[in-house]
Amino acid sequence: MPTSPSRLFSDIGTSQRPIDTKVIMRRAIVLGASMAGLLAARVLSDHAEEVLIVERDGCDVDDGPRPGVPQGSQVHALLPAGQVQLERWFPGFTSEAIAAGVVVPPVEGLRFYSDGALRTAPPVEPVEQEAMLVSTRPFLEALVRHRTMAIDNIRFVIGRAEGMVFDADRVTGVRYVPEGAGTEDVVSETADLVVDAMGRSSRLSDWLSENGWPRPPMLRMPIKLNYATALFKRDEQISDVWVAVSTSSPDQKRGRVARIGGFHVVEGDQWIMLVSGYDDDRPTRSVEDFTTRCRNDFPSAFGDIAERAEMIGEVITYHQADSRRRDFHKLDRLPAGLVAAGDAVASFNPVYGQGMTSAALHASCLSAYLRSDPSLDEPARSYFDQVRVVVDAAWQISTFADLALPHVDGPYPPGYKLTKWISGVVFAASMTDATMNQRLDAVTTMRAHPNTLMRPSTVLRALWLHLVRTRQSKASAAVDIRAAEPNSSSATQ
Ligand SMILES: Cc1cc2nc3c(=O)[nH]c(=O)nc-3n(C[C@H](O)[C@H](O)[C@H](O)COP(=O)(O)OP(=O)(O)OC[C@H]3O[C@@H](n4cnc5c(N)ncnc54)[C@H](O)[C@@H]3O)c2cc1C
Structure with a gap:
């Protein structure tokens, strides 16, 4: 029986460290050293003799926002599922981050408002191994960079990637211009696997097309x-x-x-x-x-x-x-030796805080792929199939909510109106019912796939609570009407 997306999503989000890693390639090259690239490099360090990271931005990561990540000055929240992955790949990361100054806010210091009113939903039970880590984006990235660069077989060069080297059915390397060199001084490096982690403006699609390969379909x-x-x-x-x-x-x-x-x-x-x-x-x-x-x-x-x-x-x-996604899983022709991760695959409305956690979950997909004894001479289809599950989950949450915005007019997913109604009922139920709030919280924090909210047990519970609420409000409206009548007992007293 095929595994459901919810089950796959839960497997991808595991906190278990892999024990079955083996070296299957000589060199992997990662383009981009932001959250997606660093985490991909960490995973690859278990499977390659050498990992080379090529990053165009030569700024010191300890100096705050850098030009290569222009969104870095904006508020960034790390969802719990992302923190679990950071701890998974860098054991001790959470306590190290806290010692360095990352904040764990006390529960009594949290306030969530909806349409001006304080949201007083029942408390969500804390999940083992999870912590809410709060910091600026550059501070978090610097911590991840330091842990990644402490790994012996990871090497770092500052340079601007200019293209990939293609040979027959595969990518065999990258071309980049080292910092300070002229465009004529392009360096070529060979690789068994190349990771595109160059963010949402990645030029990989152009490079594929210039070399006779189809571009991944882009949905915006x-x-x-x-x-x-x-x-x-x-x-x-x-x-x-x-x-x-x-x-x-x-x-x-x-x-x-x-x-x-x-x-x-x-x-x-x-x-x-x-x-x-x-x-x-x-x-x-x-x-x-x-x-x-x-x-x-x-x-x-x-x-x-x-x-x-x-x-x-x-x-x-x-x-x-x-919001945009590049659907690599839909390509009927894809070169071997190539994967993409993070915003290079999909980037969402940032108000839902999904980007860094998605990048971390893509790293988990890469680990699963590399542990599946893959042939690196074949396209990494099983990798992109797993990444699709992560992208679908984040896309479902963010674009579904964005369809309610007056200036957004699609694309609408099938069954949009019904799903919207059920989601409204689920959300209303989460305000009073601890179980429903727990289930909704798991989805919005990317610990569970949004399909889990459509399970019969959840939908029935939400509908039952909806019915109870409707009856209660009708009953209290009737009491109000009786109280307002001139000959009612309270009015005559
Ligand atoms: C306003 C805003 C707020 C956000 N808030 C949140 C939030 O609250 N929570 C959250 O999880 N996410 C948030 N995000 C999303 C988050 O910033 C991204 O999802 C995350 O940074 C993705 O990381 P990435 O590594 O894929 O790409 P990026 O962070 O974009 O990094 C790409 C890297 O590639 C390098 N690069 C690019 N081209 C080349 C090249 N040719 N050669 C070499 N290197 C290259 C760049 O210098 C950079 O280092 C927000 C995004 C925005 C825009």
């Missing part, structure tokens, strides 16, 4: 997301909140537009705060605009911090036009 959903982020010196006199997330859903009748804001306490006793808008609702770099949005569009803690805490540096904006 235009989201037109606008972010603005600022750092503040933390001051407990101003707010005792450690993490706040506030979402508002669009509602034309109430004149409400979709906006997400959030802030976290991060390393160095700072708050990092984000405001966002869609389409032509664009936060600017002006401090006044940032502060006004915090005060007017979000719960009071946002305005208090923006108005009274000391801002460090400037407001930094970012625009992301679309």
Whole structure:
């Protein structure tokens, strides 16, 4: 019987360290040394005599945001499933990160708001081995880079990848220009396996096409997301909140537009705060605009911090036009010796915080592929089939929610209206029922596949709770009507 996506997703997200690793190649080359590339290199170090990472950005990772990762100044949250993978590949990572300054916020310091109201859902049981790690993006990446570079058989060069070397049915190496060299000084390196981890603007599709291979089909959903982020010196006199997330859903009748804001306490006793808008609702770099949005569009803690805490540096904006995925699994012709990971495969609306965790789960897929005794002379189809499960899960969550935005008009998945109704019922049930909240939380934090929410036991529980709620509100409406009647007992007393 074929394994279900939910089951596969759960296997990919395992915390178990592999014990059956063996070296099956001489050299692997990873293009890009951000989250996806570093994690892929870590996995490959178990299977290759040598791993070479080629990264174009020569900036010191300890110096904060770097040009190669322009989104690095924006708020980044690591989902628990991502933390589990970091701990899996770098044992002791969690305690090391905490010792270095990564924050684990106390439960009483968390606030989640939905349409202006504090979300008071039943608490979610803590999961063994999971911790909520909060930091700026560059700080987390630097920790991962240091652990990766401490591995003996991983080598690092600074250079801009310019293309791949193709021979018959496979990729046999890469071409890159080392830092400081001219374009005529291209260096070629051979490899048994090449990983594209060059992010969402990767040129791999062009390189494939220039060499007679089909481009992976690209699916885009235009989201037109606008972010603005600022750092503040933390001051407990101003707010005792450690993490706040506030979402508002669009509602034309109430004149409400979709906006997400959030802030976290991060390393160095700072708050990092984000405001966002869609389409032509664009936060600017002006401090006044940032502060006004915090005060007017979000719960009071946002305005208090923006108005009274000391801002460090400037407001930094970012625009992301679309969510996009490259469906390598659909290609009928694909060269051997090539895989892609992270945003190079798919990048989503960042408000759902799925990117780094997806990259970590792709590394887990790579490990499963390399442990399956693959022939490296064949295309890595089983790798891309597993990656597809991860991409589908993240895509389902993010694009489904984004279809509710007025400026987004598809593509709609089959059964959209019914699934939307069931999801609404599940979400409402999660506000009062601990089991439902636990199941929803597992999906939004990428510990479980979204299909798990459509299991009969979950849907029936949600429907039953919906029925109970509807009956209760009808009964209390009837009581209100009776109480309001002039000859009712309460009115005559
Ligand atoms: C505004 C915003 C907020 C986000 N918030 C979150 C969040 O809260 N949580 C979360 O998990 N994710 C978030 N993400 C997504 C997250 O940033 C990405 O998913 C993650 O960085 C993916 O990593 P990656 O390694 O695939 O690609 P990238 O981080 O984009 O890195 C690509 C790397 O490749 C290198 N490179 C590119 N071209 C070449 C070349 N030709 N030669 C050599 N090297 C090259 C670059 O220098 C870079 O180092 C957010 C994204 C955005 C835009």
